[in-house]
Amino acid sequence: MKKRIILTAVIALAVFGAIFSYKFYGIHQMQAAMAGMRPPLVTVSAAAAREETWPNTLTAVGSLTSFRGITVKSELAGTVRQVAAESGAAVAEGDMLVVLDTAMEEAQLAGLEAQLKLAEINLGRARDLRTNNTNAPVDLDTAEAAGLQAQSAAEQVRITIEKKRVVAPFAGRLGIVKVYPGQLLAVGDPLVVLESIDPIHVDFSLPQQELSRLKVGQSVQLAVDAYPERVFEAKITAISPRVTDATRSIDIRATLGNQDEALRPGMYAHADVVLPPTEHAMVLPSTAVVHNPYGETVYVIEDGLAKQRFIKTGPQRGDLIVVTDGLKVGDQVVTSGQIKLRNGSAVRIDNSVAPEASPAPKPNES
Numbered sequence: 001m002k003k004r005i006i007l008t009a010v011i012a013l014a015v016f017g018a019i020f021s022y023k024f025y026g027i028h029q030m031q032a033a034m035a036g037m038r039p040p041l042v043t044v045s046a047a048a049a050r051e052e053t054w055p056n057t058l059t060a061v062g063s064l065t066s067f068r069g070i071t072v073k074s075e076l077a078g079t080v081r082q083v084a085a086e087s088g089a090a091v092a093e094g095d096m097l098v099v100l101d102t103a104m105e106e107a108q109l110a111g112l113e114a115q116l117k118l119a120e121i122n123l124g125r126a127r128d129l130r131t132n133n134t135n136a137p138v139d140l141d142t143a144e145a146a147g148l149q150a151q152s153a154a155e156q157v158r159i160t161i162e163k164k165r166v167v168a169p170f171a172g173r174l175g176i177v178k179v180y181p182g183q184l185l186a187v188g189d190p191l192v193v194l195e196s197i198d199p200i201h202v203d204f205s206l207p208q209q210e211l212s213r214l215k216v217g218q219s220v221q222l223a224v225d226a227y228p229e230r231v232f233e234a235k236i237t238a239i240s241p242r243v244t245d246a247t248r249s250i251d252i253r254a255t256l257g258n259q260d261e262a263l264r265p266g267m268y269a270h271a272d273v274v275l276p277p278t279e280h281a282m283v284l285p286s287t288a289v290v291h292n293p294y295g296e297t298v299y300v301i302e303d304g305l306a307k308q309r310f311i312k313t314g315p316q317r318g319d320l321i322v323v324t325d326g327l328k329v330g331d332q333v334v335t336s337g338q339i340k341l342r343n344g345s346a347v348r349i350d351n352s353v354a355p356e357a358s359p360a361p362k363p364n365e366s
Contacts, residue, residue, distance in 0.1 A: 042347050044337035045354035046301055047285050049327045054281035055317070057221075057272040058213065060252075062204030064224075066265040067255075068170050068196040072097060074185040075163050085192050087177045091168045098179060098191050100164035109157040116150035123147045172196035173261070195265055200258040202234060204271045205249040214239055219274040220254040224267055232256055232263065236273070278322075281314075285357035286321040288335045289313060298327070299334040299341055301349070306334055308343045319357035 078100035085097040126143035129135040175193030179185065202222060206214070216239060222232040234256035243250055254271065256263075263269075289311070290297045296313055299306040311326030327333070334341065336354060341347070 044334045045351045046349045049331045054278040056275040060204040062202040062269045062271040064267045065201045066195040072191045074189045080183045095168045098166040102161045105161045112154040119147040119150040198258040221272045223270045282323045283320045285335045288333045301332040306341045306345045
């Protein structure tokens with residue numbers, strides 16, 4: 001009986017040992033197979049860090065203002081007799097704009113000119129009499145004073161008549177005429193806007209720390225929404241001698257020609273003050289940079305593997321960004337597909353659908 005129990009135990013141990021050996025062999029074989037397998041390749045696009053001359057600019061938003069611009073107003077009260085100005089017309093200096101009724105002043109002038117003529121006659125007689133010593137010196141003085149008073153009164157009315165003929169004080173282009181014949185005007189009523197827009201100014205501000213990089217004559221490139229394909233070239237003509245108290249910024253004015261009158265006062269413009277370029281700047285497509293709270297990283301491809309690397313970046317222009325530290329020229333950097341990667345992932349480069357990085361991108365929708 002005892003021998004039977006021992007035999008049964010030996011047989012059970014042998015069976016369990018065989019089962020365990022078989023399972024261990026299977027697991028070992030599976031681990032060996034898995035160790036020989038390579039992870040699947042991750043398809044990405046890539047670009048090499050390259051060196052180029054990087055243009056430097058100071059960017060601001062400016063407002064276009066006319067070279068000369070005023071609202072022509074009525075200096076005297078009166079009724080509009082004639083409107084010579086046409087809305088939107090170009091005028092020369094001295095061109096007639098509006099004529100007010102001067103019938104009353106002309107009648108007054110006729111009477112005053114008659115008084116002036118009489119005063120001149122009396123003055124001539126007084127001088128003759130004084131030559132013959134037949135009148136007193138005070139009589140001659142009185143006649144001279146009367147002549148001057150009559151001349152002054154007539155001149156005042158002539159000036160009033162002249163002021164009721166409103167002319168363009170300088171050459172330019174008119175806005176919308178706001179008066180009509182027969183309209184009664186008060187002193188200071190607006191008549192029409194007059195703008196001289198060739199040349200034209202653009203006013204903008206920059207932070208005070210940029211003052212040392214600015215000087216009169218510096219080039220400024222302008223872009224306006226109305227003409228997205230054009231770049232307008234201006235020159236800095238004035239830099240304010242005072243920093244604005246509220247914003248600690250410096251006011252700047254640039255001037256440019258506007259012969260085709262494409263630019264109009266009041267338009268916004270994107271102004272780029274052109275600075276000396278940076279030589280040998282290292283640039284990448286901006287899509288290559290992964291922004292994280294703990295820093296900026298890129299995936300550099302080495303021996304078919306993507307390795308994460310921290311970098312430092314500089315200014316950005318369009319689709320390109322400057323790298324100041326962490327890379328060297330020629331490094332292959334992943335530009336799309338980073339979301340699928342981890343440090344050490346095996347990659348396959350496919351740039352067939354990668355968009356071209358441009359410093360001045362123009363989307364098809366624009």
